Amino acid sequence: MKIIFLGAGNLATNLALELHQKNFEIIQIFSRTLDAAKNLAEKVNAQYTNRLEELSEQADLYILAIKDDAIGSLLENLSLKNKLIVHTAGSISIDIFKNKALNYGVFYPLQTFTKNKKTDFSKIPICLEANSLENLQILKNVAQKLTSNVQILNSTQRKTIHLAGVFACNFTNHLLAIADEILENEQINLDILFPLINESIGKAQFEKPHKIQTGPAIRNDQKVLDSHLALLEKNTTFVEIYKLLSKSIFNFSQNKQ
């Protein structure tokens, strides 16, 4: 199976390397940034271009791995005839391909990627959707070579997962950034918290998170809450976040009873 990548960012790089390693033939990399295209192309032994007009018609699968908001306009300028094209974006509906392609789908690896760190795909959920059972089967055959965790999800489910991922990962990471900032004021390294963080995240994989909630907010321990707010007072945003999340923890626990 011959594959072309449109995009050469973190996701494209990791996915292309993985497919290359699993003996799929990557024949071309397209990117608006020629250097990025070249860089990735050399790693997977492919041609490269930064001009859509030079896109090869010889591939069986076109993988769109560009910024979410660039997908629409790129599709305007793409003519794929009956070739199978997929995007890799959690929050974009499959319908973006309607009237733009005949065979299309979504190939969404639910993971965060770093360019210079090889990702282990074997346990990553790859979420698939396609406009026909035939196309879904083609995508399944590809995904199953990469992971044991293939998920067939519609666009609403995928969008919901993407939203949940914002809470569970993006927002969580920001809370770690805030913790880091708070500790820096006392010249303490964030490292000291990781045994606690890892234990806490580990627990949530075996029990419903709301059932293992701890801390002053769920106990409504006003004394500790007040002393924390006093410590934070210089940073009004941190105070707001502290108050809102504490209130939410308490209300959530009341509603779940």
Added chain:
Amino acid sequence: MKIIFLGAGNLATNLALELHQKNFEIIQIFSRTLDAAKNLAEKVNAQYTNRLEELSEQADLYILAIKDDAIGSLLENLSLKNKLIVHTAGSISIDIFKNKALNYGVFYPLQTFTKNKKTDFSKIPICLEANSLENLQILKNVAQKLTSNVQILNSTQRKTIHLAGVFACNFTNHLLAIADEILENEQINLDILFPLINESIGKAQFEKPHKIQTGPAIRNDQKVLDSHLALLEKNTTFVEIYKLLSKSIFNFSQNKQ
């Protein structure tokens, strides 16, 4: 060294079991709840009581592991003479012992404990403070038998760590609870997110969290932000949290540039 525990909750249970296993002699467990005292006492081969008057004077170290807001009133009714007493609370200053004891300190294992799950202490930071170098040395000798990660911290630093831990663990767990709730509406299990969550938390142990922030908020991707808010609309608290954390992520990244 003979040790008495005041308290028989999660922390007391885990710490007593660990000390017992490391050949410290636990001679007595006090708890207001007699059953809890008895239960723990049997596991570590100790006496037990629910009456402060029956507290033995034979111990070298008294470990207070009760609710934060119960420490003050318990100390009112305790007469320890020159015996060494410590509390185990992150957010309580060492000064709570002033005029209540002659030899005192803090012995704070920075971890979250579950009664029925044995904790591995070997990498847990144990944060120590004492009213004299001599007492600090005694506590150090105990802590070093349990972990390679002994930290000498003053009350302000400990309070700061406790506050940072609320952000990094309590709030983080709540975000997982919200993610779980969001997914439940589409009959999706939170499990699907854990490869992503683990990768995200793992990354933050090697790079400053604010440097690896991803997601629509840091890109100020208004289209995705709006579509997420539309999905959340039924739950006003989730909407508020989404807006506040997204704003904070964006502002934080601007300020750090």
